[in-house]
Amino acid sequence: xxxxxxxxxxxxxxxxxxxxxxxxxxxxxxxxxxxxxxxxxxxxxxxxxxxxxxxxxxxxxxxxxxxxxxxxxxxxxxxxxxxxxxxxxxxxxxxxxxxxxxxxxxxxxxxxxxxx
Amino acid sequence: xxxxxxxxxxxxxxxxxxxxxxxxxxxxxxxxxxxxxxxxxxxxxxxxxxxxxxxxxxxxxxxxxxxxxxxxxxxxxxxxxxxxxxxxxxxxxxxxxxxxxxxxxxxxxxxxxxxxxxxxxxxxxxxxxxxxxxxxxxxxxxxxxxxxxxx
Numbered sequence: 533x534x535x536x537x538x539x540x541x542x543x544x545x546x547x548x549x550x551x552x553x554x555x556x557x558x559x560x561x562x563x564x565x566x567x568x569x570x571x572x573x574x575x576x577x578x579x580x581x582x583x584x585x586x587x588x589x590x591x592x593x594x595x596x597x598x599x600x601x602x603x604x605x606x607x608x609x610x611x612x613x614x615x616x617x618x619x620x621x622x623x624x625x626x627x628x629x630x631x632x633x634x635x636x637x638x639x640x641x642x643x644x645x646x647x648x
Numbered sequence: 649x650x651x652x653x654x655x656x657x658x659x660x661x662x663x664x665x666x667x668x669x670x671x672x673x674x675x676x677x678x679x680x681x682x683x684x685x686x687x688x689x690x691x692x693x694x695x696x697x698x699x700x701x702x703x704x705x706x707x708x709x710x711x712x713x714x715x716x717x718x719x720x721x722x723x724x725x726x727x728x729x730x731x732x733x734x735x736x737x738x739x740x741x742x743x744x745x746x747x748x749x750x751x752x753x754x755x756x757x758x759x760x761x762x763x764x765x766x767x768x769x770x771x772x773x774x775x776x777x778x779x780x781x782x783x784x785x786x787x788x789x790x791x792x793x794x795x796x797x798x799x
Contacts, residue, residue: 563699564702
């Protein structure tokens, strides 16, 4: 994400408001500890920007467990109520495997993946 | 199982120790020269087991989590994640995909399913009011064994 409107330092979360929704890039380890904080921060950003679609780029995530499922589905439910949804990009095979176990891709759109 | 190496750790049931537990198990298993894939499998399963204990075991105040691990000469590893918390009423039910009692906390209920998927075997013992012990098994092939050999 080259042209960030706002960038939060020392954080797992980079975001940018775009015409078609809110684009966020997550980095680091997405576990229960991180997801608790990220969920409320994403909700605040969604409310603040009034976005209907959340585009989540996970290409910077080095580790994810099932906490990632709750994070994505929680945001999906929130945006679904507004007639929007979630798009996931930058997932690797391991992350896809975890999302597939829970049927996440039946609810959210899958964008570009990454290798490995 | 006869172990050639063993370790024990005790830490507080806090969310910030989930990353610590993953790091600790990775370090312990390094002498086995695991593939990155195998190491990631184990880290994911340990993360799920520790997270379960952090989220569910101690509703009043965080108690302790014990993590014990050992490996045999053939690379079979055994990891125990043990708490002395409130325990699980119905283990079979808890192991079902999407089952969760933590409704307000965005837990997916997929923890045990993920553990089972990434490990060879998962056993759970629990007694209400006494605690829960999760045992994870996996055979880790050394890196040079993981690539197909020429005949």
